[in-house]
Amino acid sequence: MTIRLHHVAGSRSFRILWLLEELGLDYQIIPYRLDDGSTRQADFLALSPLGRVPALEVDGLSIFESGAIAQYLLERHPEAGLAPAPGSAARARFLEWLHFAETQGALLEQLNIQHIFLRPVEARSPVLMKLLTRRLAVTLQAMEARLTRQDSLLEGGFSAADIMLGFNIPAVFRFLSASDYPALAAYGAAMASRPAYLRAMERSGPQALYAKDFYEIPHG
Numbered sequence: 001m002t003i004r005l006h007h008v009a010g011s012r013s014f015r016i017l018w019l020l021e022e023l024g025l026d027y028q029i030i031p032y033r034l035d036d037g038s039t040r041q042a043d044f045l046a047l048s049p050l051g052r053v054p055a056l057e058v059d060g061l062s063i064f065e066s067g068a069i070a071q072y073l074l075e076r077h078p079e080a081g082l083a084p085a086p087g088s089a090a091r092a093r094f095l096e097w098l099h100f101a102e103t104q105g106a107l108l109e110q111l112n113i114q115h116i117f118l119r120p121v122e123a124r125s126p127v128l129m130k131l132l133t134r135r136l137a138v139t140l141q142a143m144e145a146r147l148t149r150q151d152s153l154l155e156g157g158f159s160a161a162d163i164m165l166g167f168n169i170p171a172v173f174r175f176l177s178a179s180d181y182p183a184l185a186a187y188g189a190a191m192a193s194r195p196a197y198l199r200a201m202e203r204s205g206p207q208a209l210y211a212k213d214f215y216e217i218p219h220g
């Protein structure tokens with residue numbers, strides 16, 4: 001099997017890098033940056049029409065959207081046991097969390113835009129930042145409630161849902177205090193110490209997006 005992962009360090013494509021490591025597959029990384037126009041080149045847009053990462057090529061087939069890629073890889077590798085069987089009750093919980101990762105991811109994306117990308121800085125909206133942060137807090141409360149009772153999102157133990165959401169954890173704590181979510185903070189640390197996560201980090205390289213550990217909402 002030939003696998004090529006189109007990847008930006010620190011981005012959602014890390015989810016797939018981590019999953020590939022958990023699955024023990026061989027793969028090649030095609031690196032991009034978000035600030036040099038490389039994700040707007042025609043070759044890449046042919047794989048990912050919005051010019052976003054991740055995109056994955058598997059034996060000549062290409063697929064984008066991290067959740068879809070994860071589901072596809074897990075369908076090809078059921079023996080890895082990283083997803084409950086289709087049609088099972090556990091599958092319903094699994095799919096909820098898998099897609100929940102992008103409800104939370106979209107909030108993080110909007111917060112990144114507000115806190116980091118938007119220019120001029122006067123265009124930033126503290127009111128919107130407060131609203132987005134409150135909505136992000138609700139997603140953390142849902143995870144905290146689950147992780148107070150068990151170590152993984154699913155009762156059956158570690159799954160690809162933990163990869164989808166485990167990737168988000170370092171980012172959520174740039175906007176909300178980890179001390180308010182002790183179970184989630186412990187979960188994030190446990191995810192980040194998995195051997196496959198550490199191998200993926202080694203291959204990915206450091207993130208370049210966040211210059212600060214914590215982003216306060218400015219007074220508006």
Ligand SMILES: N[C@@H](CCC(=O)N[C@@H](CS)C(=O)NCC(=O)O)C(=O)O
Pocket residue numbers: 008010011012013034039050051052053054064065066067102
């Ligand atoms: N829902 C998509 C989101 C992908 C996405 O927005 N990726 C970001 C990096 S985290 C990206 O490529 N952004 C570049 C852009 O918006 O131009 C997924 O989960 O794959």
